[in-house]
Amino acid sequence: MAYVGLDELCEYNIGAADMAFDQVQGGEMGHTEGDDINHYDGIGGQYAKCRPGVVPGGNVETLLQDGVLLLTNYFLRSAVASLPSVITYIQGGLINVANQAKKQTSCYMDSVEIACAVGEPVTVTYNWLALKEEAATVASAATQLSTAIFCWSAGDLQIDNGTYQAQSFRVTGRNNLRPVFSLDDGTTNELRWPEEVVPGIFEAEINVDIRTPSSVDLMADAPTAFDFVFTASNGAKTFTFTSAGGGGFNPTSAPVPFVGGGDDVVWTLTGEIDHNDLSAWGVTLA
Secondary structure, three states, X not given: OOOOHHHEEEEEEOOOOEEEOOOEEEEEEEEEOOOOOEEEEOHHHOEEEEOOOOEEEEEEEEEOOXXXXXXXXXXXXXXXXXXXXXXXXXXXXXXXXXXXEEEEEEEEEEEEEEEEEOOOXXXXXXXXXXXXXXXXXXXXXXXXXXXXXXXXHHEEEEEOOEOOOEEEEEEEEEOOOEEEOOOOOOOOXXXXXXXXXXXXXXXXXXXXXXXXXXXXXXOOOOOOOEOEEEEEEOOOOEEEEEOOOOOOEEEEEOOOOOOOOOOOOOEEEEEEOOOOOHHHOEEEEO
């Protein structure tokens, strides 16, 4: 039997009840095995193999609605040396088909990408790691959200309090989480699973396409960081991303583009925050 997206669910649990992700547009759940299988070829045609550790995880692209996992500390950790808040489990797959869903427990958000472009809604893509995974049968899906999405036309993008006829942006934050394995005695059927996850350096980068050139000077002795603020409304709430609470984005690229005679000249400005500047990742939805 063939299936379509109407037959699927993707949800998470941070308390008593399962909660649907904001409207899902794509993604996957599974695991990585680090590098490929380790092959060992010896003399005379001898052969052996050894599999590396297996790391459950996944990613999901959503249209911003409630953005629960963007808030509190489910992505942005409370301190540099801390992990983000644990998500009890994330599950996804076919609805009410035996063992055709995956359930991953003790999940931590590794990276988040927030994006918007002219003509499109605000999207949020989540990437996570987990400590365990099992096949699951999920009888029914959590209630879908009815919250309105955030469309581009109700948005406002500013760089250093100025407007530049922005066409699109993408801002990405990374916790750089790392799974830990050891030679300690393990549990059967879980021998290659990670024992824990530890935090890495917090990083964030931005990519903005604009039709009015900026005043960013990359040839300066010490190029000045720029603040980035984006707001959007869905009629009931306002979503805000701002770097103004921290040191802003250090510019890394702002080339002069060349295009065909009738094509639009669009400048691409990129930048990155100082490492571990948690205050430069400011997100509210209220």
